[in-house]
Amino acid sequence: MNAIPTRRPISRLLVGFASESGNARALAQRLGADPDLQPHGPQVLPFNDIDVAGLGHGDVLLAISSSFGDGEPPANGERFFESLRQAPALPGLRYAVFGLGDTGYPSFCGFTKALDAALSDRQAQPLLHRVDADLGYEQFFQQWRPVLGQVLDGDVTADQDLRLQVTAYGEDNAFAAGIVERRRLNHSTPAAWHLQLDIAGSGMAYRAGDTLHLVAENDPALLQALASWYGDSSAVDALRDRELRLLSKGVLRELARLGGSDVLKSLLKISQKRELDAYLHGLDLLDVLQDHATPQSVPLARLRELLSPCLPRAYSIASHPRDDQLSLCVREVRYTLRGRERFGTATGSLLHGGDTARVYCRSNPGFHLPEGGNAPLLLVGTGTGIAPLMGLMQELQATGDAREVHLVFGEKHREHDFLYREQLQDWQARGVLASLHTAFSRDAAQKVYVQHVLQQQATQMRDVLARGSHIYLCGNKSHLEGAMREAIDAIGGEGHWDALRGEGRTHCELY
Known part of the structure; x- marks a missing residue:
């Protein structure tokens, strides 16, 4: 996106906001009182008080908003957004969007991204690059506000290098955090460990009480054992990203059907829940295959298709944000069963894997x-x-x-x-x-x-x-x-x- 020249007169400067907690409202009021904007006579209004049909040539809309729920507009912006989606072209309108969000939610800044897209689709002209701010929005606001003033005064290149957009991480876009410390906290078994992760450069923000999700790597020894069971080395790569420990009833039913196992079918009856839980305790996919199937009855390609991707494991964060560091306190899962040493999918990856962990944060407001x-x-x-x-x-x-x-x-x-x-x-x-x-x-x-x-x-x-x-x-x-x-x-x-x-x-x- 290129900055649009703004030398033509500004007939109205509207500072619109939509807010649930009050943060967006407070920023809008601060912007409306900014000395640099006073020559333009800014009007600070909730989105729902702005007449979309009345927007036209000479108008500038500075939109500041949070997102509600799964990327929905806050209540005082719903009517405005619905009117905007039904509006015809608005080629004379210029705008800037400052979004407040939380990367802990899947649809980070979902509403303000949709608002930016809706304005652009109606040929409104952006003044600055959209801001996607997380909990540290104050720092972004301090950078954005003076540049906005320069652009409104006609400096069309002021925002050229201003990119204020936090990256939202998730299961398919996890951040590779460095594991900089593994420190055992107890002398008994099972072991408890303090882990220190380096999240520098991630832009990831969290609060005390939030949750870290780990996209773990499967145990190489388990993958090799599955390949040996199949007599096919390609099983290592085929199953590397599949869930091998937390087996759903749907997966078990299909394995019972394919393997023709009446024993497993019986265990899957509602009345046998306790017996099924007792059987599965400590077992993994290989155990179930050995007990109830053969490599011929469950072909490798069918097994990969049947299994879900490896499920993220969640841990409560043991720190407050500082110095680009994040702490965990985890209990190691490690035991021997049926002649095989077993490791928990997550703790095995964290404690015995490489020097990085693929992670993302999720907000847990109930524990703030x-x-x-x-x-x-x-x-x-x-x-x-x-x-x-x-x-x-x-x-x-x-x-x-x-x-x-x-x-x-x-x-x-x-x-x-x-x-x-x-x-x-x-x-x-x-x-x-x-x-x-x-x-x-x-x-x-x-x-x-x-x-x-x-x-x-x-x-x-x-x-x-x-x-x-x-x-x-x-x-x-x-x-x-x-x-x-x-x-x-x-x-x-x-x-x-x-x-x-x-x-x-x-x-x-x-x-």
Whole structure:
């Protein structure tokens, strides 16, 4: 796109916005008050207050908007966009689009991209390259605003080198992040690891509480074993990008049909769910093929067609954005079964693969820190569930938020499994943590879990809950939320957990 000369007079300068959270509205108001724009008499309006049919020669539209949901316009821009899509040509209109988005969502800046396309399709003339801004939109706005002023004053080359567009990553467009640190956090088995990834140059933005998705590489030993089973070395390349561990019922049904396995067909009955889960535990595609098929009954080409692409694995991010670094805390999956050493698809790739990992971020707004206010926080994590809580703590320090924080951490043994011990104890010593409580279940004859510690600290916890605290809970989904519900109800009274949920004060990340 080339900048369009703007020396012809500006009859109207409209600063239009559509906003859900208020960020786009605030930027529009700041732009409308900009001294450089005052000679043009800017009018700041919600999109829906702009008459599309009245737009014409001499008009300039500066469009600032977020996107809602899956790339839809915010509510105060819906009517405007619908009118624009039905409008005839608008050759006399000049415009610029500044989009606010979040690369954590699949349709990043989806609405403002569609708005730019709709204006262009109607022969409106762009003044500047479209801006696709992420959470760091302020930096983009500071770069864009003065260049906009220059272009409006007739400098047709001012935006020539201005490209303010964040790249949105996804499963088919993952970023190759360097793995710069692998540090074991415990002395017991299974191992817990701290991983440090380098995302410099990616433009990827995230918040504490967000999720990192890993596009993992399959275990070379498993691929080679499948090739040996088929007696065909091409199986390595044919199955390299296929899902070999998480087998859907659809895949299993087809394998049972092709292999003529009555045993597998029986296990797939609804009434046999528990038996199927027990059978599949720890197994992979090769095991199922060996048990229920032959290379002749399931040809390699048919198997590749049947299997889905390797599914991304999701991890809670264990850091707050800084220095182009991103941290993870992962539990290694490694065991021996049927004479073969097995590795988890994701942890095998992260811990025993190369020096890079193909990744992308996704927003997890339900686990972000509460906006505004100074309500206390109660953070509860078990095992590697400490990961997002570490990120939240880092964000509090980075933003200077000195709110009261209580952290409860649970694991097996204090001596061997106290993940991030030095950091947590340092935060406690410096008063960053108002309190740090631990539950090491195997250190005493009677097992003690996080819910027991909460009840032991009932007086303190009752006070914290009464002062409007938000609870952040991360750990194993099989029992943790139920245990927390019982503990909070015991402390605050029957139904207290559900009441907190209804008020939006519980934030759960369970896996």
